[in-house]
Amino acid sequence: xxxxxxxxxxxxxxxxxxxxxxxxxxxxxxxxxxxxxxxxxxxxxxxxxxxxxxxxxxxxxxxxxxxxxxxxxxxxxxxxxxxxxxxxxxxxxxxxxxxxxxxxxxxxxxxxxxxxxxxxxxxxxxxxxxxxxxxxxxxxxxxxxxxxxxxxxxxxxxxxxxxxxxxxxxxxxxxxxxxxxxxxxxxxxxxxxxxxxxxxxxxxxxxxxxxxxxxxxxxxxxxxxxxxxxxxxxxxxxxxxxxxxxxxxxxxxxxxxxxxxxxxxxxxxxxxxxxxxxxxxxxxxxxxxxxxxxxxxxxxxxxxxxxxxxxxxxxxxxxxxxxxxxxxxxxxxxxxxxxxxxxxxxxxxxxxxxxxxxxxxxxxxxxxxx
Numbered sequence: 171x172x173x174x175x176x177x178x179x180x181x182x183x184x185x186x187x188x189x190x191x192x193x194x195x196x197x198x199x200x201x202x203x204x205x206x207x208x209x210x211x212x213x214x215x216x217x218x219x220x221x222x223x224x225x226x227x228x229x230x231x232x233x234x235x236x237x238x239x240x241x242x243x244x245x246x247x248x249x250x251x252x253x254x255x256x257x258x259x260x261x262x263x264x265x266x267x268x269x270x271x272x273x274x275x276x277x278x279x280x281x282x283x284x285x286x287x288x289x290x291x292x293x294x295x296x297x298x299x300x301x302x303x304x305x306x307x308x309x310x311x312x313x314x315x316x317x318x319x320x321x322x323x324x325x326x327x328x329x330x331x332x333x334x335x336x337x338x339x340x341x342x343x344x345x346x347x348x349x350x351x352x353x354x355x356x357x358x359x360x361x362x363x364x365x366x367x368x369x370x371x372x373x374x375x376x377x378x379x380x381x382x383x384x385x386x387x388x389x390x391x392x393x394x395x396x397x398x399x400x401x402x403x404x405x406x407x408x409x410x411x412x413x414x415x416x417x418x419x420x421x422x423x424x425x426x427x428x429x430x431x432x433x434x435x436x437x438x439x440x441x442x443x444x445x446x447x448x449x450x451x452x453x454x455x456x457x458x459x460x461x462x463x464x465x466x467x468x469x470x471x472x473x474x475x476x477x478x479x480x481x482x483x484x485x486x487x488x489x490x491x492x493x494x495x496x497x498x499x500x501x502x503x504x505x506x507x508x509x510x511x512x513x514x515x516x517x518x519x520x521x522x523x524x525x526x527x528x529x530x531x532x533x534x535x536x537x538x539x540x
Contacts, residue, residue: 177374192243208238239282247279292382293389297353304345412460427499440534448474452505463527472514482513
């Protein structure tokens, strides 16, 4: 038998009465039936999307998720999210199942509930719910769970790339582009349905509910400001990514050879006392500042000992010229083996800045080896 519930609206979820009302939804038979229907609708809408551009679409399940969370609140949101995610994966599998991904479904539903349940639903609240989901769930939480997945499957390097690599950037840009569109779509959807849910006794907003879901100048400014915060997050991420990512670790073959050769030539041209020497540079670190053509390199530099090199064996190399070319494509460890064998003599560590568009050497400093 359903219990009589209050129809109180709360300005925020930080009150005991709010959570008491939310918990009572679990004892309301009528609400549980409505929750089951909305969860089924949510599952059915999972494969449906509104295409906007290549690789860019609005997932329609978002609408059902927000509507349900607004009606049944944050306590019922957890089991509803678990059921939706589990059955949704069974019906529409997308890759291997990894249990922690259920946290994204729970977090999204909870955010909708905390922003929309038992309150005066406004355009600002709807926009904030989408902003928190786009930023904290779709970007931060999902990337951490993807990284967890790669560690779990024995690929820790992929875990690092997931957090700092191009996939993370793609997810940020996608959510940034979708945020204002999804906010408008969700606002219009709830504006159309709130009068219906009010008449059915599922929500308790006043007669002016539709008026509070209009886009006034204030709401448009809020949407723009939230979008700019998102843009700021993107620039912050890109600045951090470019400043901290060692690009040389992702290079191999021709890319590594080109970097080593360019740095060796720059060191030979800009350092006195190396005339007539064959300089070998092994780049150990390279990064590029965001929105800049400046590449920064750190490299271990060697000169070649021709006689010792002649006795040093390198696969598929028959003379010193071929061996030098092979060494120019090496990373730190194999080049170090050649140095240990006496074929190379370490002369120091170079730090350089090169304009990758013009090839101009902007700075070059060689710190002699001890």
